[in-house]
Structures are given as structure tokens and as C-alpha cells.
Amino acid sequence: MRFHTxxxxxxxxxNPNGTLFGGRLLAWIDEEAALYAVIQLENNKVVTKYMSEINFMSSAKTGDIIEIGIEVVKFGKTSVVLNCEVRNKMTxxxxxxxxxxVLVNLDENGKPKxxxxxxxxxxxNRLT
Known part of the structure; x- marks a missing residue:
């Protein structure tokens, strides 16, 4: 897995417990997945369609540095399926x-393309 961010x-x-709020982490994951899909699909009109079950295994606290890793599971006709791992660099x-x-590639009218x-x-490889 490549850790990009x-x-x-x-x-x-x-959160009120003093650990990383899960909703914040999910927003970071969603943004990273979207950026990855935009670059791979070469289209800035990409939306998240589905996020599977998530499994929180540990947490992070103030000052910790986390890494977000994304990897392609498969390419569909109009979509790309990714998986993600987030790890705490400190622990x-x-x-x-x-x-x-699952992120879906859209056309200018917002329809799957x-x-x-x-x-x-x-x-x-694309720039050469």
C-alpha cells in the first residue's frame, strides 16, 4: 500500500474523549480517496458512491501524525474501487x-461515464 498523505x-x-474524532478521520479518508480517483481517472468530476464497513483498531491523540494509504482494488466500467489503511506514525x-x-467517474451532466x-x-508515466 502506498501512503500518500x-x-x-x-x-x-x-472527540470529547480526547482522541481523534472518527468523523474527522472519515472526512480525511473520503477526501484522499477522491483526490486519488481524480488523478487516476483524469477527471475532476468524481463522487463517492459507497464506503464499506469500517474497522477502528486504535486511535490517535493531539500531536500524533497519521498516514493515509490508498490502493486500487479494481477498476469498473465507470468506477474505481479502493481500499484504505490509516496508521499512526507515532505508535x-x-x-x-x-x-x-467506490468512486464513480461522472460526465458534465453528473451521470456515470x-x-x-x-x-x-x-x-x-502520463507526463512523459
Missing amino acids: RKWVKPEDL RETIITVDNL PHGKTKVEYVK
Whole structure:
């Protein structure tokens, strides 16, 4: 799994228990998945359709640095299926896993549009 993003847990990211608020973490995951899908599908009109069951395994506190990893499970006709792992760089523990995030490629009218992708492409390969 490639870890693309790091976040620094700040006081405003905490729940009343003093640990990372799950809703904040899910928002970060959703944003990272969308950015990844936009780059892979080469279209800024991508939406999250589905997020599978999530499994919180540990947490983070103020000052911890977390990493968000995204990996392609498969490409559909109009979608891409990703999985995600978030880990705490300080404790080296996995915080959460999400097995399936489905993002859909849209046309200019907001309707699903075939993207024609079948494998992960890296930016360096597209720019040459």
C-alpha cells in the first residue's frame, strides 16, 4: 500500500474523549480517496458512491501524525474501487481499515461515464 498523505492531529480534531474524532478521520479518508480517483481517472468530476464497513483498531491523540494509504482494488466500467489503511506514525499502529471505497467517474451532466482505465497509472508515466 502506498501512503500518500500525512495529517497532524490537532486539538480541533478530537472527540470529547480526547482522541481523534472518527468523523474527522472519515472526512480525511473520503477526501484522499477522491483526490486519488481524480488523478487516476483524469477527471475532476468524481463522487463517492459507497464506503464499506469500517474497522477502528486504535486511535490517535493531539500531536500524533497519521498516514493515509490508498490502493486500487479494481477498476469498473465507470468506477474505481479502493481500499484504505490509516496508521499512526507515532505508535506504528493501524487506526482504521476500509476495505472498499467506490468512486464513480461522472460526465458534465453528473451521470456515470466510462473512464476506460484498467490499471494504475503513475503521474510520471502520463507526463512523459
